[in-house]
Amino acid sequence: MVRRRLFVLATLAAGLVAIAALAPAALGTSSASNAKYTVTMTDFKFKISPTRLRPGTHTFLVINRGHATHDFKIGTKKTRILNPGQRQTIKVTLKKGRVTVLCTVPGHAALGMRNRIVVR
Ligand SMILES: [Cu+2]
Incomplete structure (x- = not known):
């Protein structure tokens, strides 16, 4: 159970990093x-x-x-x-x-x- 929760957290973190990397281009301002x-x-x-x-x-x-x-x-x-x-x-x-x-x-x-x- 703990291992599964860690996996979910890691996946969420990776997703946030991806969003942060995409944000400037998506906004078209920077x-x-x-x-x-x-x-x-x-x-x-x-x-x-x-x-x-x-x-x-x-x-x-x-x-x-x-x-x-x-x-x-x-x-x-x-x-x-x-x-x-x-x-x-x-x-x-x-x-x-x-x-x-x-x-x-x-x-x-x-x-x-x-x-x-x-x-x-
Ligand atoms: Cu011209």
């Missing part, structure tokens, strides 16, 4: 360091989740799902110009503060391809 994110570009906006990141090095898989060419600039790093359907992975080290992400194709930032990410 992130661990060294995490990988997907950025989807359409005409003319970015879909990035989460928009709050921890300081550290992060990997972004940038995919152009629009009909126009786009790029993705975050801080000082930038992808090449991606044609529709193309993708590129970039690694960026972010410090505390706010970082602007934008598409540098003329006119696109003004059309909506500009966001701010909070790093803290």
Whole structure:
């Protein structure tokens, strides 16, 4: 009986750890360091989740799902110009503060391809 109770407790504890590990991603507001994110570009906006990141090095898989060419600039790093359907992975080290992400194709930032990410 005691052994069975221990097993139940261990299972509960494991479940709680799993939930704690998933929570930041599920909430979409924060992130661990060294995490990988997907950025989807359409005409003319970015879909990035989460928009709050921890300081550290992060990997972004940038995919152009629009009909126009786009790029993705975050801080000082930038992808090449991606044609529709193309993708590129970039690694960026972010410090505390706010970082602007934008598409540098003329006119696109003004059309909506500009966001701010909070790093803290
Ligand atoms: Cu663009």
